[in-house]
Amino acid sequence: METIKLSNGVEMPLLGYGVFKVAPQECERCVSDALNVGYRLIDTAQAYFNEEGVGNAISKSSVPRQDIFLVTKVWISNAGEEKAAASIDESLRKLKTDYIDLLLIHQAYGDVFGSWRAMEKAYRAGKVRAIGVSNFQAGRFFDFAHYVDIKPMVNQLQCNPLVQQQGIEPILAEHDTKMMAWGPLGGEGAEGVVKNELLASIGKGYGKTAAQVALRWLTQRGIVAIPKSTHVERMRQNLDIFDFTLADEEMKRIATLNCHDTGTVNFGDPQFVKFLIETYG
Numbered sequence: 502m503e504t505i506k507l508s509n510g511v512e513m514p515l516l517g518y519g520v521f522k523v524a525p526q527e528c529e530r531c532v533s534d535a536l537n538v539g540y541r542l543i544d545t546a547q548a549y550f551n552e553e554g555v556g557n558a559i560s561k562s563s564v565p566r567q568d569i570f571l572v573t574k575v576w577i578s579n580a581g582e583e584k585a586a587a588s589i590d591e592s593l594r595k596l597k598t599d600y601i602d603l604l605l606i607h608q609a610y611g612d613v614f615g616s617w618r619a620m621e622k623a624y625r626a627g628k629v630r631a632i633g634v635s636n637f638q639a640g641r642f643f644d645f646a647h648y649v650d651i652k653p654m655v656n657q658l659q660c661n662p663l664v665q666q667q668g669i670e671p672i673l674a675e676h677d678t679k680m681m682a683w684g685p686l687g688g689e690g691a692e693g694v695v696k697n698e699l700l701a702s703i704g705k706g707y708g709k710t711a712a713q714v715a716l717r718w719l720t721q722r723g724i725v726a727i728p729k730s731t732h733v734e735r736m737r738q739n740l741d742i743f744d745f746t747l748a749d750e751e752m753k754r755i756a757t758l759n760c761h762d763t764g765t766v767n768f769g770d771p772q773f774v775k776f777l778i779e780t781y782g
């Protein structure tokens with residue numbers, strides 16, 4: 502598995518397995534399958550309600566814990582120094598481990614500076630190997646990174662050939678922050694990526710699917726991709742992207758597919774913010 506190096510020297514796999522919307526009762530089986538087919542990065546979140554399934558799979562697996570890169574995220578309802586600190590211990594308990602490889606703030610709402618102080622403490626205490634954020638768009642990210650002591654090592658954003666996040670790239674590079682792509686295949690029910698004709702036609706030349714071309718395109722940009730599938734065959738397919746290289750001209754043609762550079766979720770929409778605060782704040 503190819504890796505990238507985070508700003509603190511920690512090596513992170515370039516491809517992982519995500520468990521958003523994987524039902525708690527199915528999660529252990531899915532993560533066990535993912536580990537068996539070769540995934541070594543697992544991405545979960547407090548808000549997915551399946552950390553226990555992830556923990557069960559990892560603790561029962563023959564893959565040594567130190568070979569697995571485990572990611573989870575602090576949810577809005579746990580924002581603030583005290584609540585975030587307690588939630589980190591709760592995540593460790595559910596994940597059945599004494600350290601998390603990468604801990605992210607899930608959304609840029611609530612007392613994120615308080616959460617970050619708790620995360621910095623957990624990092625210094627060795628409970629967490631790396632810390633970062635998710636869904637922090639360019640301006641929000643810049644402000645946050647400017648005022649915190651330890652700079653976010655990762656920003657997890659929606660990113661795929663239709664949502665390319667090119668605008669934020671220089672800002673992340675300025676802070677030595679790596680991008681991690683959620684929704685790398687377009688997400689559940691959205692077939693714009695996996696049925697894209699250009700991606701499929703490029704893939705034909707390599708004996709690969711449109712999904713594999715999308716994942717290869719991300720990882721060739723140095724972006725960590727975390728596709729989700731509950732099907733073992735698709736887990737295998739999504740992992741099988743390291744035996745071909747897209748030509749520069751193909752990378753450029755895929756760049757023309759960009760249609761929502763900053764993503765399909767409007768994080769600045771007051772109705773969206775109101776909903777999140779009223780539901781989880």
Ligand SMILES: NC(=O)c1ccc[n+]([C@@H]2O[C@H](COP(=O)([O-])OP(=O)(O)OC[C@H]3O[C@@H](n4cnc5c(N)ncnc54)[C@H](OP(=O)(O)O)[C@@H]3O)[C@@H](O)[C@H]2O)c1
Nearest residue numbers: 519520521544683684685686687688689712728729730731
């Ligand atoms: N930070 C955040 O706010 C945030 C938000 C969303 C997601 N995430 C993370 O990112 C991960 C991935 O994002 P996502 O789950 O939204 O979407 P995704 O990985 O882009 O797409 C998953 C969908 O694609 C299907 N699929 C998987 N492999 C396929 C293939 N080779 N060909 C055709 N279809 C395929 C899956 O169906 P089957 O399962 O039926 O195969 C599922 O419906 C999540 O699981 C989560 O860990 C983070």
